[in-house]
Amino acid sequence: MRKLEIYGSPVLRERAKPVAEINGSVVALAQDMRETMHAFSGVGLAGNQVGVLLRIITVLHPEKKEDLVVINPEIAFAGEEKEIGEEGCLSIPEIYGKVERARQILVRGMDLKGREVEILAEGLFARILQHEIDHLDGVLFVDRLHPAKRLLLSGKLKKLVRGGVAQT
Numbered sequence: 001m002r003k004l005e006i007y008g009s010p011v012l013r014e015r016a017k018p019v020a021e022i023n024g025s026v027v028a029l030a031q032d033m034r035e036t037m038h039a040f041s042g043v044g045l046a047g048n049q050v051g052v053l054l055r056i057i058t059v060l061h062p063e064k065k066e067d068l069v070v071i072n073p074e075i076a077f078a079g080e081e082k083e084i085g086e087e088g089c090l091s092i093p094e095i096y097g098k099v100e101r102a103r104q105i106l107v108r109g110m111d112l113k114g115r116e117v118e119i120l121a122e123g124l125f126a127r128i129l130q131h132e133i134d135h136l137d138g139v140l141f142v143d144r145l146h147p148a149k150r151l152l153l154s155g156k157l158k159k160l161v162r163g164g165v166a167q168t
């Protein structure tokens, strides 16, 4: 398991670098990320959230209940239809809000064996993937909230920066 980076940590605001080679440390990182995601009952985790600026995400398929590691994920296609849904984030505990996302996306990346993978996702699964890929670009779901909602949450967010809220 790895330590989670919490809102206010600069690493959450940085752009992660592509994984150049899938070596032992990348495989170990993926395994640790999976375990960390499950330990915190999350549905997704990005490298930045465990303090590693590499483009790697783990996601939990909401129906199949299996987890998936995607290396260097990219949104190859996003449908025009949007959907609004509530999101939270392991790095921003106790804060939730509605975010508009593409309902359907196609993600391209690699698996841990270096094979190219394509994932066609919709609904909640598409939302999770978009949320995690955002992390790799230093973008957090609170950035995508309605400005009025963000203002409403600003006090809670400031508390997180000061480390005022426990991780669990």
Ligand code: ZN
Pocket: 088, 089, 090, 091, 131, 135
């Ligand atoms: Zn998140």
